[in-house]
Amino acid sequence: MTDIATLWEVGLPLAGAAGGLGYAKARAPRVFWSLVGLPVATTRFAVTYRSTMDVCGLTVQPSRFRAFVVRNLARRPDVQPVPPKVRRFRVTSTGLRVTLRLPAGLEPADVMAASERLRHAWGVHSVNLIETKPGFVELRMTGYDVLRKVRMPRRRVPSGPMTVPVALRENGTAFVRDYLKVPHALTLGANQSGKSMYQRNLVAGLARLPVALVGIDCKRGVEQRGYAPRLSALAITPEEADGLLEVLVGEMEERFDLLSEHGVGDIWALPDEMRPAPVVVLVDEVAELFLVATRKDEERRDRMVTQLIRLGQMARAAGMFLEVCGQRFGSDLGKGATALRAQLTGRVVHRVNDKQTAEMGVGDIAPDAVVTVLTIPPDRPGVAVAGDTSGGWSRIRTPALTAAEAAAICAEYAHLTPDLPALADYRPVVPASGVAAEPVPLVKPSPATA
Ligand SMILES: Nc1ncnc2c1ncn2[C@@H]1O[C@H](COP(=O)(O)OP(=O)(O)OP(=O)(O)O)[C@@H](O)[C@H]1O
Ligand SMILES: [Mg+2]
8 A cells, every 4th residue: 555655656746747847848948948958968068078079070189298298297198189178158048058269270160060960969959150259169059949939039139220130040049130230131932931921020120110111012012001000101013113112212312412411421420310210111022023014014124123223232321221022033033133132131031942042042142051941841931041241141930920910010109100201102091990900902002192
């Protein structure tokens, strides 16, 4: 009897704890990581560091002086190869960060080449590497798949006048879109890969800033009409887009006049009360602007492409930024496509259907990211590879945000919509209820002259 009682007393809590941990692993990976993953990974790292570095080829022969000291002063006959010194070891809520001092003879590329082997050796989910300063690298390890269920970090998110956190990086940090650093960007991806979700997150962030938002959504506004309360202008057909781009270029030229009057290089150098509101132009499905059915359309197309290229080349100083989305963006779209693409420095590439598209997106800025783009699984919409011309890139995923939530945010911050008289003709009409969360009828917006 006592045996059974003991079994109950010991077995039940044990089974409960095991079940609880199993549940935590699946449903609350962050908690599981703190309770179990972290101690296990830390111990594994500490115990196997030297041997792992050795088998991964990340050790160097000791210097002559060191060999001399070991042999003669420490009186050890065998002189071991030297691994990089661990300079800093930090634990985070998603993984580990280790700073290594590279010995002479090793370069960051060697460690990067071994990162897959290190990942398996220490049983972590991913190992990324950044060079912090010459001779030092930081290994950023994540303990679990942080992109499975995206939770944006609250702390240590970079901020700035034109900075918006849009997605979570694989290493657990926030991926921010900073328009002052990267003025124009291109988002590529196949059907249903998460492009519009990316833009939705961007709009939700931008809505809270004192900037003007301009939408060009030639799919009759199905994506962007929900943002109407916060938009300064919206075009939902190629004809309207043509007119709107014309107006935007006019606005840009006026701003340049203002800059030259004050003898400054960009709008940020103007006194606060003079500075015009920054404008972010969001284009959903750029191919709609390029594709033409008739010869007459061709003229309009060429005009629009030229305007976009002009904006891409000069609008940054005037505080106007392009955010372009598309399924493909290659020379097959027609004249001017590659010239425009070259202006779009920031790149976010979601799942694509072919290698060519991946190359269009990141091939010219971070060639080694092409393979990663091709491995994005179809059941993970929103996962993308984000790169910029500095050559760095990372895997990211946007948090899921419903159209209704985005529309509610736009309605809440509608009062921040700047007054830009030049765009008044294209200001979308906001439904009386104020929130356009419901599917909207496909009608042309009429000018808000009232
Ligand atoms: N980060 C994410 N997390 C969860 N679900 C997502 C995420 N991103 C997108 N989805 C879902 O994937 C589907 C497709 O997303 P979205 O409409 O953004 O794709 P798209 O690339 O714009 O497609 P299309 O080319 O058809 O416009 C939607 O149902 C959306 O809810
Ligand atoms: Mg879309």
